[in-house]
Amino acid sequence: MGLLSEGINEVIATTRFNAAPMGITCRDDSMKMALFTGSHTAQNIGRERWVVANIVHDPVIYVTTAFSDLPHDAFLPVTVNGREMHRLAQADAWLAFDVVIEHRGTESMTVRLSSLHEETISSTVRPVNRGFNSIIDATIHATRYSISRDPELKKLIDYHAGIVRRCGGKRELAALELLMKYIE
Numbered sequence: 001m002g003l004l005s006e007g008i009n010e011v012i013a014t015t016r017f018n019a020a021p022m023g024i025t026c027r028d029d030s031m032k033m034a035l036f037t038g039s040h041t042a043q044n045i046g047r048e049r050w051v052v053a054n055i056v057h058d059p060v061i062y063v064t065t066a067f068s069d070l071p072h073d074a075f076l077p078v079t080v081n082g083r084e085m086h087r088l089a090q091a092d093a094w095l096a097f098d099v100v101i102e103h104r105g106t107e108s109m110t111v112r113l114s115s116l117h118e119e120t121i122s123s124t125v126r127p128v129n130r131g132f133n134s135i136i137d138a139t140i141h142a143t144r145y146s147i148s149r150d151p152e153l154k155k156l157i158d159y160h161a162g163i164v165r166r167c168g169g170k171r172e173l174a175a176l177e178l179l180m181k182y183i184e
């Protein structure tokens with residue numbers, strides 16, 4: 001499991017010149033991702049069979065990559081076991097995985113990950129911040145809300161926005177402003 005912990009790790013998954021927040025579930029020594037087949041991440045993984053998990057603590061990156069694309073210079077090519085992979089240039093740590101597709105349906109697919117390499121670049125200690133955590137929650141709800149416009153999801157987003165305003169720092173507030181623009 002290395003740098004990841006038991007449970008669901010919300011990372012920024014990078015594939016070829018693409019980044020998106022994704023969950024990696026670690027349980028009983030197995031690591032898996034469940035992907036909606038419509039995403040670029042799922043399409044790239046299906047084609048190239050690798051993914052990099054980037055650990056970052058910038059809330060703006062979570063919101064940006066959930067709703068849009070990063071420029072090419074945000075990615076750093078790395079060679080892992082003879083294969084070129086792309087990690088985020090500003091990752092605090094990154095883990096490269098080989099991917100085996102376990103199940104592929106019309107709407108979703110499940111993949112199993114095997115760790116190939118991991119590197120910690122910055123080991124800065126980060127105290128728990130509810131504002132950051134609520135940006136993650138609000139962004140998950142917002143990705144669904146942007147498709148369904150379900151008012152119940154909007155209530156959840158507004159609840160988390162309240163926590164971000166109370167507990168977040170400047171980056172969380174900037175991430176929230178961006179998030180609200182994406183779902184306008």
Ligand SMILES: Cc1cc2nc3c(=O)[nH]c(=O)nc-3n(C[C@H](O)[C@H](O)[C@H](O)COP(=O)(O)O)c2cc1C
Nearest residue numbers: 010020021022023034035036039040041066139140
């Ligand atoms: C914290 C977080 C976790 C997410 N986890 C997943 C996931 O595990 N699987 C998935 O398919 N989408 C997940 N999403 C939604 C994708 O990030 C979103 O659909 C994104 O637009 C996909 O981008 P892509 O098309 O560049 O891959 C998550 C979103 C957030 C904010």
